[in-house]
Amino acid sequence: MSDEVRLDLDEVHRLATGALRAHGASAEQARAIADNIRRAERDGAKSHGLFRIPFYVRTIVKGRVDVKAVPVVRDLAPAVVQVDSCRGFAPLALEVGADPLTEKASAQGIAAQAILNTFHIGALWPEVERMAERGLVAFAFTSSICFMAPAGGTKPLYGTNPMAFAWPRDGQPPLVFDQSSSVSARGEIMIHKRDGRALPEGWAIDSDGNATTDPDAALAGAQLPFGGYKGSSIALMVELLAGALIGEVFGFEEYARDPDDSVGGLGGHFMIAIDPLRCVAHGDRGAQLAHAEKLFARILELEGTRLPSQRRYSARTRTPTEGVTIPKSLHDTLLGYARG
Amino acid sequence: MSDEVRLDLDEVHRLATGALRAHGASAEQARAIADNIRRAERDGAKSHGLFRIPFYVRTIVKGRVDVKAVPVVRDLAPAVVQVDSCRGFAPLALEVGADPLTEKASAQGIAAQAILNTFHIGALWPEVERMAERGLVAFAFTSSICFMAPAGGTKPLYGTNPMAFAWPRDGQPPLVFDQSSSVSARGEIMIHKRDGRALPEGWAIDSDGNATTDPDAALAGAQLPFGGYKGSSIALMVELLAGALIGEVFGFEEYARDPDDSVGGLGGHFMIAIDPLRCVAHGDRGAQLAHAEKLFARILELEGTRLPSQRRYSARTRTPTEGVTIPKSLHDTLLGYARG
Numbered sequence: 001m002s003d004e005v006r007l008d009l010d011e012v013h014r015l016a017t018g019a020l021r022a023h024g025a026s027a028e029q030a031r032a033i034a035d036n037i038r039r040a041e042r043d044g045a046k047s048h049g050l051f052r053i054p055f056y057v058r059t060i061v062k063g064r065v066d067v068k069a070v071p072v073v074r075d076l077a078p079a080v081v082q083v084d085s086c087r088g089f090a091p092l093a094l095e096v097g098a099d100p101l102t103e104k105a106s107a108q109g110i111a112a113q114a115i116l117n118t119f120h121i122g123a124l125w126p127e128v129e130r131m132a133e134r135g136l137v138a139f140a141f142t143s144s145i146c147f148m149a150p151a152g153g154t155k156p157l158y159g160t161n162p163m164a165f166a167w168p169r170d171g172q173p174p175l176v177f178d179q180s181s182s183v184s185a186r187g188e189i190m191i192h193k194r195d196g197r198a199l200p201e202g203w204a205i206d207s208d209g210n211a212t213t214d215p216d217a218a219l220a221g222a223q224l225p226f227g228g229y230k231g232s233s234i235a236l237m238v239e240l241l242a243g244a245l246i247g248e249v250f251g252f253e254e255y256a257r258d259p260d261d262s263v264g265g266l267g268g269h270f271m272i273a274i275d276p277l278r279c280v281a282h283g284d285r286g287a288q289l290a291h292a293e294k295l296f297a298r299i300l301e302l303e304g305t306r307l308p309s310q311r312r313y314s315a316r317t318r319t320p321t322e323g324v325t326i327p328k329s330l331h332d333t334l335l336g337y338a339r340g
Numbered sequence: 341m342s343d344e345v346r347l348d349l350d351e352v353h354r355l356a357t358g359a360l361r362a363h364g365a366s367a368e369q370a371r372a373i374a375d376n377i378r379r380a381e382r383d384g385a386k387s388h389g390l391f392r393i394p395f396y397v398r399t400i401v402k403g404r405v406d407v408k409a410v411p412v413v414r415d416l417a418p419a420v421v422q423v424d425s426c427r428g429f430a431p432l433a434l435e436v437g438a439d440p441l442t443e444k445a446s447a448q449g450i451a452a453q454a455i456l457n458t459f460h461i462g463a464l465w466p467e468v469e470r471m472a473e474r475g476l477v478a479f480a481f482t483s484s485i486c487f488m489a490p491a492g493g494t495k496p497l498y499g500t501n502p503m504a505f506a507w508p509r510d511g512q513p514p515l516v517f518d519q520s521s522s523v524s525a526r527g528e529i530m531i532h533k534r535d536g537r538a539l540p541e542g543w544a545i546d547s548d549g550n551a552t553t554d555p556d557a558a559l560a561g562a563q564l565p566f567g568g569y570k571g572s573s574i575a576l577m578v579e580l581l582a583g584a585l586i587g588e589v590f591g592f593e594e595y596a597r598d599p600d601d602s603v604g605g606l607g608g609h610f611m612i613a614i615d616p617l618r619c620v621a622h623g624d625r626g627a628q629l630a631h632a633e634k635l636f637a638r639i640l641e642l643e644g645t646r647l648p649s650q651r652r653y654s655a656r657t658r659t660p661t662e663g664v665t666i667p668k669s670l671h672d673t674l675l676g677y678a679r680g
Contacts, residue, residue: 077449077618079419109417110452110612114619137585152644165577177573209643227567233517233648234574236639237505244632245477247620252638272450272612278417279454280587292584298592299576303549304492308573 005331018338025067032091044315079108085118109278113271114246121264124164125178132166132174137274146251149222151232154209156222159251161238177308181235345671358678365407372431384655419448425458449618453611454586461604464504465518472506472514477614486591489562491572494549496562499591501578517648521575
């Protein structure tokens with residue numbers, strides 16, 4: 001099709017890097033982001049692939065992010081590491097924090113990582129997957145701009161606050177889920193708006209607090225948590241972990257600082273990593289992972305069920321040889337960025 | 341009313357203790373359970389109050405639980421403590437593990453507790469509240485008998501797997517939520533059955549995997565996760581944490597061992613505790629907690645919202661002076677237990 005461009009994964013990386021470098025990003029910041037963009041395209045996670053580069057660029061152009069930031073690691077406790085992202089994007093801070101988090105989890109059994117002053121506009125699955133590839137169980141939590149109402153509420157207060165979890169597997173990629181606390185991603189509402197389609201019931205309320213299926217009314221109103229008050233509790237937990245616990249802002253505070261932000265604000269991020277070997281008296285990684293495989297096999301035996309991340313891993317087997325496609329208009333935009 | 345009996349909270353404790361002691365429970369096992377029963381009645385959490393004693397008694401009568409068990413604490417890692425409940429009930433094991441978990445969290449910044457071989461048929465909020473009263477942020481996870489289908493599935497595989505979270509507050513009880521991974525508690529379905537009422541849509545499927553609002557069909561079929569695949573992911577995470585991670589069984593494995601179990605089987609339990617003071621460079625507990633209060637104030641300002649656990653704490657202010665009521669039939673049953 002003439003309106004699509006086919007790229008191999010190295011080209012994806014080069015396009016991302018070029019766009020970011022042309023906007024002043026340091027080699028390290030650009031590479032860390034481009035690595036994540038390539039991971040997303042590799043896995044068919046298009047909304048976090050090259051499609052996301054204009055979000056990064058807009059955030060840079062606004063001038064609040066430091067695209068040359070060098071993250072600073074501080075040892076806070078035997079089992080806690082802090083990474084000050086210094087107003088840079090999250091991927092480099094997460095990369096720099098991965099080794100200390102791994103070492104602490106292995107030495108102490110469980111460890112936490114607090115990331116400060118970061119712009120996190122990517123998915124969480126790459127970071128928990130990285131820890132699980134090192135044999136650890138991992139959680140990640142990040143708050144975001146307040147677009148979601150608490151259950152029962154009529155105004156936005158929480159971010160769509162995602163949490164992610166990963167479990168290591170032998171000989172294959174980890175089991176991973178990465179899910180927002182809202183029923184739908186905000187991008188899904190934007191896509192409905194673009195396509196002139198009504199939203200499914202239960203996604204959002206309008207600015208008067210009434211249920212709506214109109215995308216414009218939803219974007220002006222508030223998104224709703226998944227599963228009612230239970231999803232709302234998860235969102236509250238994420239606000240506390242990525243906010244007050246680590247000395248960072250809540251979503252509504254960042255919004256007060258920058259009410260125009262529609263991308264992803266400056267804030268905190270929290271991770272936990274656990275070494276399974278240290279959670280039993282005579283750790284046998286093989287046996288623990290083999291045990292988990294029995295549960296996964298049961299899930300796959302059931303009609304209609306699948307493992308979270310299965311779709312991504314299925315794409316991952318194809319894209320290294322088949323490449324990926326992006327709209328020609330996006331390709332033109334990215335080439336334009338790189339020309340500066 | 342003649343069909344209800346009013347009790348003060350000490351009488352609640354004595355009734356619970358008497359029933360358990362008459363069934364062979366050691367003084368310590370009985371006291372730890374009775375402490376939790378009193379907490380539940382104090383907070384108006386009737387389903388985990390004296391109403392729950394017959395569940396404990398039935399579990400004892402079945403003969404699988406060791407009602408004189410003395411939990412054994414093992415240090416697994418600087419930040420991980422294991423408590424072998426030795427086939428006893430969970431409350432005493434949780435109590436015995438609370439000090440080592442607190443010490444480890446304070447020393448290392450974050451710590452985990454793995455409880456093995458336990459019958460956990462209580463709520464999770466008392467245990468996370470205890471940790472938060474000590475100034476820690478706490479999580480608890482426990483798996484249970486497999487009554488719930490994974491999202492999209494037609495047969496039960498996961499337990500209704502609750503998770504709980506607590507955040508400390510100055511001068512008032514912690515913020516706590518404790519929620520199952522299923523849309524409804526199993527007990528709620530039983531109450532609908534008792535009252536001859538249809539279930540709300542979305543709670544359950546029948547044994548053929550079709551949506552049902554018939555309580556009998558639901559109990560023979562499977563409960564559904566809250567929020568679809570997102571609640572299902574939470575349930576899967578709980579299975580892994582309270583199961584394979586700590587060397588314990590999954591809900592479906594315990595069910596295979598004891599398919600008659602309709603109460604709560606023998607299995608594992610997992611907790612995480614975090615010291616907020618160790619999660620910032622210059623810990624100031626007062627400032628961190630004061631920051632969280634800003635979020636809580638915002639939640640309470642919104643129309644229609646409340647904090648999780650608010651209803652329990654409201655009951656807590658009344659019951660020490662007003663006492664509580666239980667059905668006369670339950671009171672008779674409990675007195676009958678105590679007479680042996």
